Every structure is written in structure tokens, then in C-alpha cells.
Amino acid sequence: MTNQSSTQPLIQIRDLYKVFGKKPANVMPMVKEGLSKDEILAKTGHTVGLKAINLDIHQGEIFVIMGLSGSGKSTLIRHFNRLIDPTEGQILVEGIDVMKLNSKELEQFRRNKMAMVFQRFGLMPHRTVLENVAYGLSVQGVDKASRNAKANQWLETVGLSGYEAQYPSQLSGGQQQRVGLARALCTDAEILLMDEAFSALDPLIRSEMQDQLIELQKELHKTIIFITHDLDEALRIGDRIAILKDGNLIQVGAPVDILLNPADDYVEAFVKDVNRPRALTVETVMKPPAFRLTADTIGEALKQMKQIPANYAYYVTDEGFQGVVCQEALEDAVKTDKDAPMEDFQVEEMTPISPDALLESIIPTTMESDFPLPVVDADGDLQGELSRSHLAGVLSDFYTDDADNTESQKSNLINKDK
Amino acid sequence: MADFSWLSKFPKMDRETLLEIRKYLDSTFRDFSREYGDVIESFFDPLLDFLIWFEKLLVQSPWWAVLLSITALVYLTSRSWKLSVGVVVSFLLIGYFGMWENTMRTLSIITVCTLLAIVLGVPIGILMARSNRTRSIVTPILDVMQTMPAFVYLIPVVMLLGIGKVPGVIAVVIYAIPPVIRLTNLGIRLVDKEVLEAATAYGASPMQRLMGVQLPLASPTIMAGINQTIMMALGMVVIASMIGVTGLGQPVLKSITNQYFTLGLFNGLAIVALAIIFDRTSQAYAKRSQKHTQSGNHD
Numbered sequence: 001m002t003n004q005s006s007t008q009p010l011i012q013i014r015d016l017y018k019v020f021g022k023k024p025a026n027v028m029p030m031v032k033e034g035l036s037k038d039e040i041l042a043k044t045g046h047t048v049g050l051k052a053i054n055l056d057i058h059q060g061e062i063f064v065i066m067g068l069s070g071s072g073k074s075t076l077i078r079h080f081n082r083l084i085d086p087t088e089g090q091i092l093v094e095g096i097d098v099m100k101l102n103s104k105e106l107e108q109f110r111r112n113k114m115a116m117v118f119q120r121f122g123l124m125p126h127r128t129v130l131e132n133v134a135y136g137l138s139v140q141g142v143d144k145a146s147r148n149a150k151a152n153q154w155l156e157t158v159g160l161s162g163y164e165a166q167y168p169s170q171l172s173g174g175q176q177q178r179v180g181l182a183r184a185l186c187t188d189a190e191i192l193l194m195d196e197a198f199s200a201l202d203p204l205i206r207s208e209m210q211d212q213l214i215e216l217q218k219e220l221h222k223t224i225i226f227i228t229h230d231l232d233e234a235l236r237i238g239d240r241i242a243i244l245k246d247g248n249l250i251q252v253g254a255p256v257d258i259l260l261n262p263a264d265d266y267v268e269a270f271v272k273d274v275n276r277p278r279a280l281t282v283e284t285v286m287k288p289p290a291f292r293l294t295a296d297t298i299g300e301a302l303k304q305m306k307q308i309p310a311n312y313a314y315y316v317t318d319e320g321f322q323g324v325v326c327q328e329a330l331e332d333a334v335k336t337d338k339d340a341p342m343e344d345f346q347v348e349e350m351t352p353i354s355p356d357a358l359l360e361s362i363i364p365t366t367m368e369s370d371f372p373l374p375v376v377d378a379d380g381d382l383q384g385e386l387s388r389s390h391l392a393g394v395l396s397d398f399y400t401d402d403a404d405n406t407e408s409q410k411s412n413l414i415n416k417d418k
Numbered sequence: 419m420a421d422f423s424w425l426s427k428f429p430k431m432d433r434e435t436l437l438e439i440r441k442y443l444d445s446t447f448r449d450f451s452r453e454y455g456d457v458i459e460s461f462f463d464p465l466l467d468f469l470i471w472f473e474k475l476l477v478q479s480p481w482w483a484v485l486l487s488i489t490a491l492v493y494l495t496s497r498s499w500k501l502s503v504g505v506v507v508s509f510l511l512i513g514y515f516g517m518w519e520n521t522m523r524t525l526s527i528i529t530v531c532t533l534l535a536i537v538l539g540v541p542i543g544i545l546m547a548r549s550n551r552t553r554s555i556v557t558p559i560l561d562v563m564q565t566m567p568a569f570v571y572l573i574p575v576v577m578l579l580g581i582g583k584v585p586g587v588i589a590v591v592i593y594a595i596p597p598v599i600r601l602t603n604l605g606i607r608l609v610d611k612e613v614l615e616a617a618t619a620y621g622a623s624p625m626q627r628l629m630g631v632q633l634p635l636a637s638p639t640i641m642a643g644i645n646q647t648i649m650m651a652l653g654m655v656v657i658a659s660m661i662g663v664t665g666l667g668q669p670v671l672k673s674i675t676n677q678y679f680t681l682g683l684f685n686g687l688a689i690v691a692l693a694i695i696f697d698r699t700s701q702a703y704a705k706r707s708q709k710h711t712q713s714g715n716h717d
Contacts, residue, residue, distance in 0.1 A: 081619055083615055083618060083619060107621045107622075107623055108621065109621070110618070110619060110620060110621035111620065111621030112621075114619070115619075115620065116616065116619040116620070118612050118615070118616055119612075120612050121612075122610075122612040122613050122615060122616030123613070123616075124613055124616075124617075124630075124631060124635075125610075125613070125635070126634045126635060126708070126709075135616075135617075135620060136620040136621075138630075139617075139620050139621050139622045139623075139626055139630075140621070167709070183620075187620065193619070
């Protein structure tokens with residue numbers, strides 16, 4: 001999302017505080033003085049849930065809020081639709097101060113603006129799958145025929161056609177959460193709140209659901225606020241990630257920022273365990289292409305080649321990346337005809353890699369290649385290069401001791417996927 | 419020398435003061451009931467009319483018509499042939515042993531009491547579930563209602579309204595209503611927080627939450643409460659007969675005073691039969707209305 005700064009954020013959270021206890025207002029001065037959570041609990045019996053949270057969330061992004069249990073992430077997400085009221089602070093959605101809504105307006109706001117997916121699904125056990133999906137619409141007073149038609153459509157989208165008349169208890173966890181997702185999508189709300197939506201699912205189903213969410217998001221362009229305690233999940237689906245610890249916002253940034261520039265030791269400790277090749281894409285670690293040839297004739301090409309310190313270069317024309325050229329081959333060619341056009345020259349073919357590819361998928365090719373691999377985007381333009389020494393450097397920050405372990409784990413995983 | 423006799427003997431109020439207090443309370447209540455008794459009685463007139471009408475309907479209709487409609491009703495709510503046959507057999511026996519009329523009277527008063535208890539109890543239970551303050555006020559009242567010997571509150575009821583059907587109904591309802599209130603409260607409080615949160619998150623109004631989520635999910639517990647209420651109402655029938663409620667209780671009362679063992683046993687067994695029919699029917703209905711728990715669960 002590069003155009004975020006130009007548009008007004010869809011959701012703004014300003015100086016949000018939440019203190020749990022009997023008289024939170026009395027404790028607020030202490031919180032602002034900067035006393036720690038434990039000190040305040042010991043002195044007053046109040047629990048600080050959230051402290052000075054400021055967030056901007058933009059239209060169309062998947063914003064992940066990550067933290068361990070007790071970090072306040074579930075409390076925070078419940079502030080967006082005011083399932084929990086803050087002790088102090090502002091919540092603006094499309095410029096509307098949610099705190100100023102009266103109960104009727106709040107109901108309307110919840111019906112039309114936001115939909116929520118819950119960790120333990122929150123499905124109504126006494127309603128059929130179809131009735132559950134149509135619940136949001138039935139609350140809005142939409143007539144039965146049209147809400148069922150719409151619910152059927154969403155059930156199909158999430159791959160649960162045929163289960164309409166079942167009750168939630170007859171479905172598996174993954175299927176139940178699909179119902180939860182369909183229910184959220186069925187109201188056409190612009191904002192999707194997902195509270196640890198996939199945390200209760202087993203790993204394979206979870207990654208399936210993550211893929212499905214990413215696929216859906218490509219078509220729907222919703223604004224998704226996703227809570228998780230799993231950094232791998234956050235990195236996989238998040239456009240931006242916010243890290244919470246003890247009710248404090250520690251770092252907000254793109255997945256790469258979090259991975260490569262952790263704000264403090266806490267984040268660094270998290271990042272350490274991340275499976276880097278699975279989390280990073282080529283784009284995030286590649287270097288700008290060092291040497292490129294744009295000459296029309298072989299002689300000119302050799303001249304360009306001699307000016308650069310390396311003995312190879314990427315040959316690029318108006319049509320984009322063509323291949324790799326070595327100095328030796330050029331020298332041989334010049335001997336026969338130095339004015340021959342470059343099109344006739346046999347460039348060494350080399351399969352380029354895509355900037356969106358996960359590192360994991362390109363490790364073997366990069367390691368086998370003598371030259372740094374060219375990174376070429378979908379339009380055929382040369383974006384950068386990735387050498388094996390650079391790739392090894394990126395990975396070895398993390399895989400110093402247990403590289404063998406992770407390799408074998410990975411092959412296990414691959415086998416399982418098959 | 420100070421008087422230390424209070425150490426060995428409990429210091430009690432002197433006899434005159436105690437007498438004064440009793441006299442004062444008694445006379446105040448007597449004055450109150452003389453003053454307002456008629457007004458209060460007329461307030462209950464519609465209830466009395468309904469009671470009389472309903473009893474007449476059961477007693478004066480031909481026995482086979484009553485039996486047929488009761489069996490049909492039991493079948494419709496429980497969908498159980500076994501239970502329906504049991505109903506026919508037990509009512510035929512009751513009639514054959516000459517207790518038909520009394521059974522009909524008891525049936526009518528129990529039906530009215532149960533309906534009243536539900537109509538009053540479920541809303542009170544809902545209010546109790548809504549706020550902890552209401553609960554902390556209602557709970558001790560329920561404790562008093564359940565533990566206070568029934569005879570004690572029969573006295574003021576009789577003083578106010580005299581002897582008859584209405585005071586009987588009031589006494590039975592006071593005795594039988596606590597379970598339905600308690601279990602309505604409990605059922606609503608036990609509703610899964612996340613399900614309720616989901617309803618709120620989708621913009622359900624408090625009424626939509628109550629009717630669409632809380633009551634349906636609490637209904638097994640509420641039904642258990644109603645079931646208990648019916649059982650307690652049936653148990654109260656004998657005591658209520660002391661203040662003029664006609665029905666199976668009166669012969670039982672008569673057999674206590676005259677030591678008619680067999681008469682007491684027969685009427686007692688008729689009450690048991692009614693209780694079992696009420697119990698099985700309401701439980702079968704509760705089970706049938708929980709469709710989602712019946713069909714094979716996933717895990």
C-alpha cells in the first residue's frame with residue numbers, strides 16, 4: 001500500500017486508554033504518570049488494559065494486531081465496535097466519533113459498518129448454518145427470501161454449499177469458522193474485525209483459511225483488522241502489523257520492517273523464531289541490479305562491459321530483461337563481427353525469479369547458480385538481483401546453529417502438503 | 419454490685435413489650451385487611467372468574483371429550499405414543515376409582531398456577547439476569563418464599579382474601595414460583611458470552627438479543643425450572659386444600675384427620691400420576707424443541 005499517506009485513514013484511534021476496575025477514572029492520573037501495570041495493580045487493584053494507543057488504519061489494508069495473551073489485543077479490537085468502551089480516548093471511523101453515538105446509532109453502526117469473526121466462532125447453536133450466515137441481515141430486518149439467497153451465495157463462496165440445513169455442532173472447527181467468515185461477509189460491511197479467527201484451528205486448516213482470506217481479499221478489498229498471537233500468521237497475511245505488549249503499542253510497520261528492524265528486544269525475540277524463508281519475499285531482500293547492458297551492437301556491449309568491475313551483466317532492451325551476458329562470450333563474438341546487432345548475439349538464458357516469490361521457493365535455484373539471479377517482475381522489467389552469498393547472509397542471521405533442523409522440518413512439511 | 423444475671427440467662431424483652439408489638443402488628447394488619455380487603459379481592463375477580471370457568475369446563479364436559487383432548491395435547495407436545503397410552507390408562511383408572519371430578523379440579527388449578535408462575539416468573543428471571551443489583555434483591559426474597567413454612571403466609575392471605583380458590587392460587591404460586599425465576603436467571607447467565615457478543619457485534623438490539631439468543635439458548639434450563647414449578651405446585655395441593663381449594667387435596671386432608679389410609683393413598687397416587695404426566699410431557703417438549711442437540715454432533 002504505497003498510497004496510504006495521501007488518503008485519510010479509515011479508522012483512527014487517538015490516545016486510547018482502558019483501565020479495568022471499579023473506579024477507572026481515579027486511576028487514570030497514575031497511568032498517565034507512567035506507573036507500570038504491576039504497580040497500578042498492586043496499589044489500586046485496577047488492571048491497565050490499554051495505554052496511549054494511537055493507530056491509523058487505511059482503507060483496503062489487512063492490519064494485523066499482534067501480541068501474546070494479556071497484551072490487550074482482544075480488548076483493543078473490541079473498542080472498534082464498542083463491545084468495550086474505553087476509559088479515555090477517541091475512536092474515529094470515517095471521521096465519525098464512535099464514542100458519541102447513542103445506543104440506536106451504535107446499533108446501526110454495528111449493522112452496517114463492521115462485521116466480526118470470533119476465535120471460538122460465536123455461532124448460534126440453535127440456528128442452522130444458513131440462518132447463522134443470514135444473521136446479520138435478519139437483525140437488519142431484511143426479508144427472509146433475500147437474506148437466504150445472499151447467505152447461500154456466501155456459503156458457496158466459502159465452499160460450504162450443501163451444509164445449509166446443518167447445525168453448527170455438526171460441522172468441524174474449520175467448517176464452523178468458514179460459517180463465521182461467511183456470516184461476516186454477508187452483511188457487506190466494509191470493515192472486518194477478526195479476533196484470533198484462525199487460532200483455534202489446526203495448522204493445516206489454518207493455513208488453508210489464511211489462503212482463502214487472502215484470495216477473498218483480492219476481490220473484496222475490505223479493511224480487515226486481524227488479531228493474532230502468531231507472528232508467522234501476521235507476516236503472512238498482514239499489510240501492516242502492530243505489536244502490542246502489556247497494553248502498549250511497541251511497533252507498527254510493514255512485515256519486512258518488523259522482521260528486519262525490530263523496535264526493541266521484545267519484538268526481536270519474537271522475530272527470532274520466525275521462519276524467514278517462508279515469511280520474506282524476494283523483493284524485500286534483493287539488491288538493485290548492479291550491471292546492465294543496453295547496447296545495440298556487440299562492440300558497444302563489450303565497451304560497456306569493460307567499464308564495469310564484473311565479468312557478467314544483464315542484457316536489457318526496451319522489451320525488458322533478455323538474459324545474462326559474459327565478458328568472455330562477448331570477446332569471442334567481437335572477433336567475428338563487432339558491428340553485429342545484439343539481437344543476433346546468443347545471450348545465456350537464465351530463468352529469472354519473481355519479486356513476489358517467497359525466499360523458501362527460490363533457495364535451490366539461487367544456490368545452484370553461478371551468477372546472482374535476476375529478479376524480473378510480471379511486466380518483464382529487471383527489478384534487482386539476488387546472489388547466493390547475499391541470500392545466505394540474510395538467512396544465516398537466524399539459521400546459524402540449527403540450519404539442518406529447519407531443513408528437515410521443511411522437507412517434512414512439504415511431504416505433508418503432498 | 420452490678421447485676422450479672424444476663425450472663426447466665428439470655429436477656430429477653432419483657433413480656434408486656436412483646437405482647438404490645440404483637441398486638442400492634444396484628445391489629446394494623448387486621449385494619450388494613452378490613453379497609454382494603456374488598457378492593458384487593460375485586461382486583462383478583464377476573465382471575466377467579468377464569469378459575470371457575472376453567473374448572474367448570476373440565477368438570478362438566480363429558481369425560482371422554484376431556485380425556486381425548488388431554489391425550490391429544492400430550493401427544494402434540496411430546497410426540498410419544500408410549501406417554502399418550504400411559505395418560506389414557508392412568509386417567510381411566512382415576513375415573514374408575516371415583517376420583518375423576520377431584521382430579522379435574524386439581525388439574526385446572528395446577529394449570530392456572532403454572533401459567534401464572536411462568537407469566538410472572540420468566541420476566542422476573544430475565545430482570546434478575548440483567549442486573550446484579552436486581553439479583554441481590556430478588557434472591558433473598560426467593561429464599562424466604564422457599565423456606566418460610568407455607569402455613570405462615572397462608573394466614574395473611576386468608577385474612578386478606580378469605581377462604582377460597584384465589585387465596586389458594588396465590589399460596590401455590592408463592593410456593594412454586596422460585597424455581598422458574600431462579601432457573602430463568604441461571605439459564606440466561608449461562609448463555610455463551612461469545613455468542614451473545616456476536617449478536618451484539620452484528621447490531622442486535624437488546625430485544626433481539628433476548629428473543630433471538632438468550633431465551634432460545636436458555637430454554638432447556640428454563641424448561642427445567644418450569645418442570646420444577648409444576649412439581650412444587652402439585653406438592654402444594656394438599657396444603658392449599660386447607661384454605662378451601664377443592665380437588666385431590668381435600669380427600670387427603672380428610673383421610674389425615676380420620677385416619678383413612680386407603681382413601682389417602684388413592685388420592686395421593688392420583689396426584690403422583692398427574693405429576694408424572696406433567697413432568698414427562700414438559701420434558702419431552704423441552705427435548706424436542708432443542709433440535710440442534712439431537713442430530714449427530716460432529717465430535
